[in-house]
Amino acid sequence: MSNERLPPDHETHWIEAEEEDKFDFRDQGLEDYVTLVLFWILLVVVFLQFFSRYVMGDSIAWTEEMARYFLISVGFLGSAMAVRKNSHIAVEFFYRYMPGNVGLAMSTTVDLSRILFLSIGVWITYKLADRTTAMMVSVDIPKSVIYYIVLAGFVLMLVRSIQVAIRHWREGTSELIFTEDDR
Template sequence: MTVVVALLGFQVVARFGMGRSFSWLEEVSRFAFVWSVYFGFIIAAESDRHIRVSLHLDMLPNKARLAMLTLADVLWLAFNAVVIWYGYWFTISMFEFPYISQTTGINLVWVQMIVPLGFTFMSVRVIQVMVRRWRTGEGPVDARMGD
């Protein structure tokens, strides 16, 4: 996000302070923003802070809660596997049939590559959380309670 803010800040200064505009800055900031969003959900998955409704889980016994969370995570991993699979083949096709950005001239495969990479990294984090959850017996983090 620091890169996005720095690039957009420079664009504002250049446009309004110097009367000059750089079209590639806005496009590169969009690319950096997309990558930062993916890294954000990887971090959320690592700390088990992704969005979920967990009120009903608090009413279950500990083992049942762990089983329900594991089932939800296995379904999530199955979804991730589908996205990784199709994202991988889409990325490979962009090497074969490049889609070139108009302002920067780069192959957009380097931007789109975050989809299979992001979901792969997130899957690793979800598995780590599942293992930690079964070892410690703790449930999901309640974001309302703070750190």
């Protein structure tokens, strides 16, 4: 099918979709690569658990616990990527139908609330990790290691959240606020 047969809006959409598919290493943060590595380790551990349980008939004891901890790590470190891209879920109804100044005030309130929440998360997680002395059940590793990974996730989310807030304040807008032309 040639581009001449396509409606103009379909052709534009096709061009935009093609541009979105391009991958650039510079668009990714360090946490993205760490999360990817942890995800693949999680995949191998879960496959090992499945293989040992259903093919060999005897499950490896440490795989279930380690899969749980790797999933926690992937979740918290991967959240930093979502904060950096400002892609956490949001209710866009108010941003879309309120005047620009109200939307900007709401966006600023959301940015400040997120920074406050993540700061509290950093503090609580640090205190919890510092007080944890228990060992993992199936592996001779302290459980505090997991809490420190969660702490790293909270710190990364906080740093990325501050970066997003600064970007919003410099531009005087947010990705959620639409211009008059977009309505």
